[in-house]
Amino acid sequence: MDISVVIPLLNEKESLNELYDWIAGVMRSNHFSYEVIFIDDGSTDGSWNTIEALSNTHPEVKGIRFLRNYGKSQALHAGFAHAAGEVVITMDADLQDNPDEIPELYEMIVNDRYDLVSGWKKKRYDSVIAKNMPSKLFNWAARKTSGVKLNDFNCGLKAYRNEVIKNIDVHGEMHRYIPVLAKNAGFGNITEKVVQHQARKYGSTKFGMERFINGFLDLITIWFISKFGRQPMHLFGALGVVMFIIGFAFATYLGVDKLFINPYGRLITERPQFFIALTAMIIGTQLFIAGFLGELILRYRKEEQRYKVAQRINME
Secondary structure (H helix, E strand, O other): OOEEEEEEEOOOHHHHHHHHHHHHHHHHHOOOOEEEEEEEOOOOOOHHHHHHHHHHHOOOEEEEEEOOOOOHHHHHHHHHHHOOOOEEEEOOOOOOEOHHHHHHHHHHHHOOOOOEEEEEOOOOOOOHHHHHHHHHHHHHHHHHHHOOOOOOOOOOOEEEEHHHHOOOOOOOOHHHHHHHHHHHOOOOOEEEEEOOEOOOOOOOOOOOHHHHHHHHHHHHHHHHHHHHOOOOHHHHHHHHHHHHHHHHHHHHHHHHHHHHHOOOOOOHHHOHHHHHHHHHHHHHHHHHHHHHHHHHHHHHOOOOOOOOEEEEEOOO
């Protein structure tokens, strides 16, 4: 199969038929073999009924319906697990991504041998305050933190080699930072392509302040994982040793001062340096233990089930 199109959605009933017809027209005109995987992330507007109707007349349509809303990252995780195409295209279901971009994205993966091509919505039709400004802030922070030089991490229109999506783990709100996850997994041949952005035709945006905050928290998580995810002892152990040495130095000073310099002065417990020494040694020990436990967890962790599927269509 040439292309798998993975489309996560939440309450996008009005756009699904139009979106599929558009995708199918592009695929037929370019003679691609393809599948379209819709992941219904707990919709309540009848989106699943539309997906079922499409699958009855179009065998290329496949679907996964979650029992409740788990988030876009979980939806992409489920879609990636089932995608069989040589090239995997992700796009949003709100018709703001243009399926006419698919052939060129496919060529960039197959012929130019890129691991990942990220869309860049250079001209946007979203609200400046509600979405454009937060996106610019996200993109700046992601570039500075990750070292991946992309202008638009948030764009839902992306293309991947199949091997890439099978080797990354998308959860939380980390769908924004899939290029960073791909780079950390060893797929460094990443580029971007300017794509056409269209104004939303139906419904309303799902972006809110909660996603804004969660995105930044996940960015911190990605930074930590990329730096110390495989060896947390390198961070916590080093900090613990430094703190313990500081505390031990204060304790040594107090002991020498009491024994040899000022034996008849104040009690050690009456001096503030005593509490600094005690606190520093306790914190240092705790940090060292945290690093040690992190190493153990990495070696013995088990994959957790992140979502529950209610129904599937055309999934073997």
